Amino acid sequence: MTDFLQLIFYGIVSGSILALGAVGVSLTFGILRFANFAHGDLMTIGAYFAFTLGITLGLPFWLGFVVACGATALTAVVTDKLVFRKLRRRPPVILLISSFGIALIFRSLIQLVWGSNQLVYRQGIQRPVAFAGLNLRPDQITIVLGAVVLVLGLHLFLQYTKTGKAMRAMADNVDLAKVTGIDTERVVTWTWILGAIMACAAGVFLGLDTQINPVMGWRVLLPIFSATILGGIGSPYGAIAGGLVLGLASELSTLFISPEYKAAVAFAILVAMLIVRPTGLFGGR
Template sequence: MEVLQLVVYGIVTGSIVALGAIGVSLVFSILRFAHFAHGDVMTVGAYGALVGVTLIGVTPMVAIPVAILFAVVAVLVAEFCLYRPLRSSHPVILLISSFGYALILRSAIQLVAGPAPQVFKSGIQIPYRFGEIVIRPDHFWIVGGTILIIVALHLFLSRSKFGKAMRAMSDNMDLARISGIPAYRMILITWVIAAALAAVAGVFLGMDTRLHPVMGWRLLLPVFAAAILGGIGRPYGAIAGGFIIGISMELSTMVIDPGYKHAVAFALLVLMLIIRPTGLFRGTSL
């Protein structure tokens, strides 16, 4: 029974990791660099929701639009001030710049909100019991919300004109340009979607555990591992990768110290890099 309980936790963690990994994957496929500030964009989202929760007094789920607003602003500031001016440089300069921006976001949050951990809502939730499995109401919200978002993303990518254009750019940037797809507008759309997903992931992470300034940075490794596992540039792969990473991380606590959860994500990443660097779903060849 313990296994099933851990699988439940794994699905919750996996939902959060997947939402982050989709964004990393999309950004990589359109902008061609690993966005190291993505974890901290999640943190911005979580604290954005906290603003909504404390100021307006709504639940974190209702405060998600506020979270998205914060995260989108954070990302667009970086796009206009850093990433766009640096775009003609080598892509690794963008990576380093995003690493610097990660630090900027994190210290800004610490400056405003303080370094102490916070929670959206104190008090104990009454969990649901299914046999021996215990599920908190928050976990339903997290998994349900993630499923909803994945469906919406799927419809966007497979049905809408701009979603298809995004896939086209990821497939073949030059041909997309030649076909008249407006590259810059697509870049902005990519940022907004990636930031929105990161914001939701951050809110979910805050609901699952608690908020602190390094919460997103700590999750960056599993998020990248999921994106690589799924094949970078493949949003559907990132979803699968997220759940694989999340479930493996939680199941590993049966045999090893929970402190090493991240080592499990890392081990999976390393394993993938050795046997199949393009990921399970054959991502962008590097």
């Protein structure tokens, strides 16, 4: 029983990371109508920014984290201005192919700047906190709490700010949003900023949970996409639920199958969803 609860806890930890990633994919999909294949590598960039600021430059970790998220947002906005914006009049699949290329550009740049070795935020092993017979690492508790705070923040932003409302309007119907005088380019920029902040947080948390390497984001892109589709592509709230379900499912699967095949669980869920209910659990696009 304790083993089972322990796996549930691990599932919530990795689910929180996946949820943050999936929210970003869902936001950009809702506004820009393409699956952003560079999202995983945007996460990696965020993780490396936080490493440079927090470890190399020795800033307090949380300050480094905030600045890293800003820098990641800037990266996303600049990429949009340089490439995606100019392709927006083309069919969305062209944007998808372009984002696949952008993913590789990001990964190459990371390897050029930071090299391809594994890095860690913290040397040595953290002493786990025992709670009701479970082993909880402080970093993992931080990840879950951090994810809750960010998701709440996003919820408040989407529900109560003018920009958030404009984003939801544009995700529902672009033409109608334009008619009501919403500055769509501004909304697009905000979408990138929010998506990139979530991506950066997901990347840093993934780095805290495991370690940092240039392919960390690319490797979790499949579970993130699965989570996005599970929650209904284009629906940020669904993406959060999808991320948690996926995190729990892949941790619990280790009871039955070899842990090597955790990624295959994401794929199996994806295929099952595509067959049974391609619009997602909560109905998306």
